[in-house]
Amino acid sequence: MRAGRNPEDVKLVAVTKTVDTERINEAVEWGLRVFGESRVQEAKDKISNLKSQISNTMIEWHLVGHLQKNKAKIAVQLFDLIHSLDSAELAAEINKNAEKIGKTQKVLLQVKLSKEETKHGVAKEDLLDLVKAVSEMNNLKLEGLMTMPPFSDDPEMVRPYFRELRKLRDNIEKSGFALPELSMGMTNDFEVAIEEGATMVRIGTGIFANGS
Numbered sequence: 001m002r003a004g005r006n007p008e009d010v011k012l013v014a015v016t017k018t019v020d021t022e023r024i025n026e027a028v029e030w031g032l033r034v035f036g037e038s039r040v041q042e043a044k045d046k047i048s049n050l051k052s053q054i055s056n057t058m059i060e061w062h063l064v065g066h067l068q069k070n071k072a073k074i075a076v077q078l079f080d081l082i083h084s085l086d087s088a089e090l091a092a093e094i095n096k097n098a099e100k101i102g103k104t105q106k107v108l109l110q111v112k113l114s115k116e117e118t119k120h121g122v123a124k125e126d127l128l129d130l131v132k133a134v135s136e137m138n139n140l141k142l143e144g145l146m147t148m149p150p151f152s153d154d155p156e157m158v159r160p161y162f163r164e165l166r167k168l169r170d171n172i173e174k175s176g177f178a179l180p181e182l183s184m185g186m187t188n189d190f191e192v193a194i195e196e197g198a199t200m201v202r203i204g205t206g207i208f209a210n211g212s
Contacts, residue, residue, distance in 0.1 A: 010194055013062050013183075015204030017042070021049045023208060033058050036083075036202055038065030040074050047078055064146075064183075064202050066120045073097045081106045083146040083183050083202075086122045088133045091140060098139035105139060108146040108183050111168065113161045116150055124168055131177050144181030144199070145169050155189040162189075162196035169197075 013036040016024050024035065024046065037043035040063065047061060060080045067075055067084050072093040075082060085091055085107045098105040109130055112121030122130050127145075134142045145168065149161035162184050169179045185193025187206035194201065 011200045013200055013202045014207050015202050019208045021046055028054055034060045036062040036064040040071040043078055069093045076105050083108045084110045086110045086120050091134050095137040095139045104141050106141045106143050108144050110146045113147050113164055114150045119148055128172055131172055144179040146183035155192040158189050159192045162193045166197040
């Protein structure tokens with residue numbers, strides 16, 4: 001690998017937004033095991049349809065898109081990992097619904113590092129407070145951080161965002177919180193993200209030629 005890292009240290013999340021179940025089945029046959037969806041309702045329909053077709057219990061489903069509080073109940077039922085937790089209020093809603101079904105929901109905190117109004121995420125100034133709040137919730141397991149930088153044709157233009165997320169993580173870990181996962185990098189910039197410490201990359205177009 002160009003980044004000089006062990007490929008096994010980086011998890012490929014195949015983003016299946018707009019991808020039909022037949023093609024997801026093909027991806028499973030290729031050996032892919034982790035799939036990411038952006039919308040809860042679309043994921044619900046796909047996962048329901050695929051359950052009768054895929055018996056492999058190693059399949060993981062990740063929510064990589066924005067999550068509204070009113071969809072938290074369904075999200076907890078569907079997803080192994082939620083990448084997009086961005087507020088204490090949403091955390092409380094996820095925690096409440098996870099408790100109801102006896103589940104410990106794994107989550108990442110989405111951090112907003114750009115000034116784009118369309119991007120979601122907790123401000124970096126508020127990140128440590130949210131880490132503390134989530135860590136105190138009994139039915140949440142905080143695994144790490146996620147970010148979505150502005151799109152650019154030049155991956156080097158987004159490298160600073162990935163580097164900043166890694167530095168934020170490193171500083172928070174000095175406070176005693178373990179945040180092993182960094183979800184950052186998509187089709188256009190995943191190599192740079194890996195060089196900067198990504199442990200998960202979210203690839204749609206590069207696998208399916210459409211999607212995220």
